[in-house]
Amino acid sequence: MSKTIKLSALKNQYEFVCTEYVNKFCNKYDFEFDGWVGQQIGGIVNLSDYFFNFSDIVLDIDSKQPKGMILRWYDDNLETQDKWINYYSYTKGLRITDVK
Secondary structure: OOOOHHHHHHHHHHHHHHHHHHHHHHHHHHHEEEEHHHHHHEEEEEEOOOEEHHHHHHHHHOOOOOOOOHHHHHEEEEEEOOOOOOHHHOOOOOOOOOOO
């Protein structure tokens, strides 16, 4: 017999986990939490004038990326108007100069 979790409890757990990831990321980079874009927890987060997808934060923390990796990726993507790469590919060694 499976136990049914109330939707409100599931939502609280999700928000707790999202908050914990963001706190860990903020501590790693000395960022200030400025809020979730559109108040959508788990979407895009504004941290010290940077905007990150929550999934990129999770990737950075879970895969123990070196401090600064995500900022290099962010800046590299901002410098190029016609090319862009995702953070996962960047962590695997792909760079914008590799994109044709």
